[in-house]
Amino acid sequence: MQLLHIDSSIMGAQSVSRQLTASAVARMKETTPGLAVVYRDLAAAPIPHLSPALQFAKLKTLHEMGVLHGDIGAMVAAAVQGGARVNPAAQAEYATTNVVLDEFLAADIIVLGAPMYNFGIPSQLKAWIDCLAAPGKTFKYGATGVEGLAGGKKVIIASSRGGVYSASSPMAFMEHQESFLKSFFGFIGITDITIVRAEGINMGPEQRQSALDAALAEVALLKAA
Numbered sequence: 001m002q003l004l005h006i007d008s009s010i011m012g013a014q015s016v017s018r019q020l021t022a023s024a025v026a027r028m029k030e031t032t033p034g035l036a037v038v039y040r041d042l043a044a045a046p047i048p049h050l051s052p053a054l055q056f057a058k059l060k061t062l063h064e065m066g067v068l069h070g071d072i073g074a075m076v077a078a079a080v081q082g083g084a085r086v087n088p089a090a091q092a093e094y095a096t097t098n099v100v101l102d103e104f105l106a107a108d109i110i111v112l113g114a115p116m117y118n119f120g121i122p123s124q125l126k127a128w129i130d131c132l133a134a135p136g137k138t139f140k141y142g143a144t145g146v147e148g149l150a151g152g153k154k155v156i157i158a159s160s161r162g163g164v165y166s167a168s169s170p171m172a173f174m175e176h177q178e179s180f181l182k183s184f185f186g187f188i189g190i191t192d193i194t195i196v197r198a199e200g201i202n203m204g205p206e207q208r209q210s211a212l213d214a215a216l217a218e219v220a221l222l223k224a225a
């Protein structure tokens, strides 16, 4: 069994989501003999954001593999014929995105640190998600619509946020963090999603402590299978 541990908080040792992911990974190790852990810190070592140069490096590779068709295929073929070259830095970035994707595909369990920043997820975490949205690998479109190809994995999301956005809160409509992640993982076929949440973190020391304690108590009950 392989576990992929992802952190994305920019708050270092003060981070709530980092405490939760560390504790969740420790719990998984305790309950799963022989569990191998791969760690990626998206704040310490950001992965490339999407860009025109990175997109061209990707499309040119797909063109060379003969898997690019239609208008985009014709456009890339014309650009290549016209002498367009891939920037070496972008080629290296494209290689990184593939390593990130392969790491995800190899994992059975993903423990994901996902703080709320400006009502959504950190942009570093969005860049990671952008690597996973891979047609033919994590999803495909067919006659009946989209089919997720990444099923069978377990995702544990450690969610932290300064305010309260749960269903009964008047702020619930501003919540685009957990809902985005649930939509994305559902889109690629993952149904086993557990959210461990500490919210109201910025609403005073008592609320912070009780939210953290409650989330850690939930972590203590997590099971790998």
Ligand SMILES: Cc1cc2nc3c(=O)[nH]c(=O)nc-3n(C[C@H](O)[C@H](O)[C@H](O)COP(=O)(O)O)c2cc1C
Pocket (backbone or CB within 6 Å): 009, 010, 011, 014, 015, 016, 017, 018, 114, 115, 116, 117, 118, 119, 120, 160, 161, 162, 163, 164, 201, 202
């Ligand atoms: C850049 C930034 C943006 C934030 N935006 C929000 C927000 O939109 N809503 C909210 O409730 N809290 C917000 N917060 C507070 C964090 O969600 C809260 O501190 C949480 O603990 C962050 O997780 P972390 O400690 O793992 O980084 C923000 C914090 C930072 C640093």
